[in-house]
Amino acid sequence: MLLIKRLSDMLSELKRPDVRELKEIMTALDCTPELIAPYVSEPDGLPYGRNVLFRSDVVEAIVVHIPARSETYIHDHGCSAGCALVVEGILLNTIYKADERGEAVYAAQFRVKEGQTLPAPKGQIHQMSNPGARRTVSLHLYSPPLSGAKTYTRSEQYVLDYVI
Template structure:
């Protein structure tokens, strides 16, 4: 791990409690992809996007999300975690969803493109899907406070919600 990456990890670790969006944005302030060397954490999968843990502590978790063209996440929230996504390489497409009060169903309400060296914040109410609709690989560095241990997985067909846990994912890959 290079010194610049260690510096950013230390900056994130110094944040107290659940950081505000302003604190998250300031933590990534001035960062450009040229300053970080994360090649050792940049691994892609042919079967879906790949989550590669860079650093995890009781305070936060830093992950490199790697997407080949056409890959995407499920529609999900982040449990009790907030965070920030920094696009390291490529362009991230983010579809935002909201829960309809009358039916309990989720519905899309916005779609954003986030380019290299830009960030997108994740708050407690964020329900989204991230995808790579472009021809090049997409690498997104995400930081979660506290570490992401559970998420709800949604669909647009009904109100059923699946649960994802980090423990189950670790078991799957061990």
């Protein structure tokens, strides 16, 4: 219960946190693999496990478990901004832009290691993958709480090395 108590102590008084403030809270939470272990859930209907630990009108905290060599859908976060911390394992964060047809076009990719945070500014489209042989567990804060998040299909646009 220690992690839930810590989340409730730190999140209950928040007003309208931005990504920077969410990152500060995430750092102050000092979440370890031992603290988060009791809240790691197995996938159930999604390719990854998801467990909501705290939710108010202002902010939501979720534990995400991506099994080895699995990935999330390509998605946005509706109107929410967020920040995540990789607590266990390695996470590959792939950023996309929507093209004129609303399909996802690759923009960038970052490897996020244990103890590192990843920001999710409002409007960001991304996909999280676990390229490793062991599980990846991350803690996510979103403000406002997630609603209206969309998934995307990957655009069939290819970058060619030739034009004729």
